[in-house]
Amino acid sequence: MNTFLSSIGIENVRINQMKKNNIEIPIADLFKSFFIESLDAIIFWNENMSVINANDAACRLFECSLDILKQYPIDAFVYEKDEKYHAIIQDLNRRGSVRDELLFQMYNGQMKYLEFSTKLYVVDGYHMTIFRNVTERYQMxxxxxxSEQKFRKIFEGSLDGMLLWDENQRIIDVNPAGEKYLKVSKYEVVGKTMRDLLINCHFPDDELNEVMKNLMIEGHTTGTITLTTRSGKTLHYEYSTKQNVVSNLSLTTFRDVTEKLEMEANLHKSDTLSVIGQLAAGVAHEIRNPMTALKGFIQLLEDSSEGKHSMYFDVISTELNRIDAIINEFLILAKPQAIKFVEHSITQIMSETVNLLGAQAVLYNVQFLLHYDDDLPSLICEPNQLKKVFINMIKNGIEVMPSGGFITITMNQTTDNRIHISIKDEGYGIPEEKLKKLGQPFYTTKERGTGLGLMVSYRIIEEHEGTIKVESEVGKGTVFHVYLPVGK
Structure with missing residues (x-):
């Protein structure tokens, strides 16, 4: 074998001469030429794993000369002889050949991933291994x-629902948030089409066609849709779809905004009821004064008439009493509603409020700066009522910054066992003479405002035995300070 391989150089010269003279080349000569000219590294080794010979490509690959290679067994350059390595050796001994990849350390210390193909007893009882450097491919x-793992973590951990679907609108995957929002399991939706999913949720077919049409034209689409679950519950979702995000797959992200829309509707209803209540209180006050006089004079007239026209006096008294009953019913609207207080985290209430107003803040180019103390104690409160207060204050801050800016929200516990919440904007501020009137019925600093928002906020905080203080400087902004007692 040694003589055979050492003669390769001389044979190569002879082969080149035969090529020039168009003489047929023997198979053995072709093998020798392949060994020398191959771009892949080829090493011959014996039963002791000692390297017998190697071509130039092998020397270049292992970063050393042939003489150095011969000093080591062929597996000396394997970086780690772990379970995979021993499994490869066992497989080679059993089958007589093997093809696999391992990490090798070159003679100069460089690390390379090599793909290799080994065949036992190729020539004269010697073995042959062909190596190829696949480090670049391995790194890619x-x-x-x-990258896929990062995307998977984002996909699985996102608070928004996510759907991946192909060019045939067939759903490839759905994340846990999506399962939660849609009230279905992954196995129920994967394999179905987006059309099947939406039609099953009673989404109108013509609206679906319009959405898909816009997606094909624009490449992306956003909006709000209303779906009905299998239990019959109506849910509202904000969605955003991007076509061909990767490998002909499209991505739809969505979130449940049912609570948000219901809260906005309740706020609108609350404001309306507040207006009615204030009007009722004002009307009742204006009517009761003259009614008191009418009742007194009717009584005097009845006493002086000596029983005449008693029927008329009875009708008048009855109708006056009926008016009084109507006024009492009117006043019920002006009275505070019964509130159920529970123990709740103020941090959670504020976080949910900020998330709720995030979209509006983006539209006004407003950003939130949040500073919450750790381990704030829970409050005995009505969470939705406090949300109304914070929504009113934050929305006011957003609307007074048409050019954008920052709203800074800070929460901490005071030394007198209260929670201090401050909401600071960078708006145009409120003059000192107007600060004293904030919270009064129908007083507002906004051109189209009613003043009811702050009026309701003041009432809610009072019902929680808290206080509101306002600081403002014209041209620099306004700070609302809300103080709520702990444990009451």
Missing amino acids: EKKLRE
Whole structure:
């Protein structure tokens, strides 16, 4: 074998001469030429794993000369002889050949991933291994796997629902948030089409066609849709779809905004009822004064008439009493509603409020700066009522910053066992003479405001035995300070 391989150089010269003279080349000569000219590294080794010979490509790959290679067994360059390595050896001994990949350390210390193909007893009882450097491919695959893992973590951990679907609108995957929002399991939706999913949720077919049409034209689409679950509950979702995000797959993200829309509707209803209540209180006050006089004079006239026209006096008294009953019913609207207080986290209430107003803040180019103390104690409160207060204050801050800016929200516990919430904007501020009137019925600093929002806020905080203080400087902004007692 040694003589055979050492003669390769001389044979190569002879082969080149035969090529020039168009003489047929023997198979053995072709093999020798392949060994020398191959771009892949080829190493011959014996039963002791000692390297017998190697071509130039092998020397270049292992970063050393042939003489150095011969000093080591062929597996000396394997970086780690782990379970995979021993499994490869067992497979080679059993089958007589093997093809796999391992990490090798070159003679100069460089690390390379090599793909190799080994065949036992190729020539004269010697074995042959062909190596190829796949380090670049391995690194690319590693980056691809890492990228896929990152996407998977984002996909699985997102608070928004996510759907991946192909060019045939067939759903490929759905994340846990999506399962929660849609009230279905992954196995129920994967394989179905987006059309099947939406039609089953009673989404109108013509609206679906319009959405898909806009997606094909624009490449992306956003909006709000209303779906009905299997239990019959109506849910509202904000969605955003991007076509061909990766590998002909489209991504739809969505979130449940049912609570948000219901809260907005309740706020609108609350404001309306507040207006009615204030009007009722004002009307009742204006009517009761003259009614008191009418009742007194009717009584005097009845006493002086000596029983005449008693029927008329009875009718008048009855109708006056009826008016009084109507006024009492009117006043019920002006009275505070019964509130059920529970123990709740103020941090959670504020976080949910900020999330609720996030979209409006983006439209006004407003950003939130949040500073919450750790381990704030829970409050005995009505969470939705406090949300109304914070929504009113934050919305006021957003609306007074048409050019954008920051709203800073700070929450901490005071030394007198109260929670201090401050909401600071960078708006145009409120003059000192107007600060004293804030919270009064129908007083507002906004051109189209009613003043009812702050009026309701003041009432809610009073019902929670808290206080509101306002600081403002024209041209620099306004700070609302809300103080709520702990444990009451």
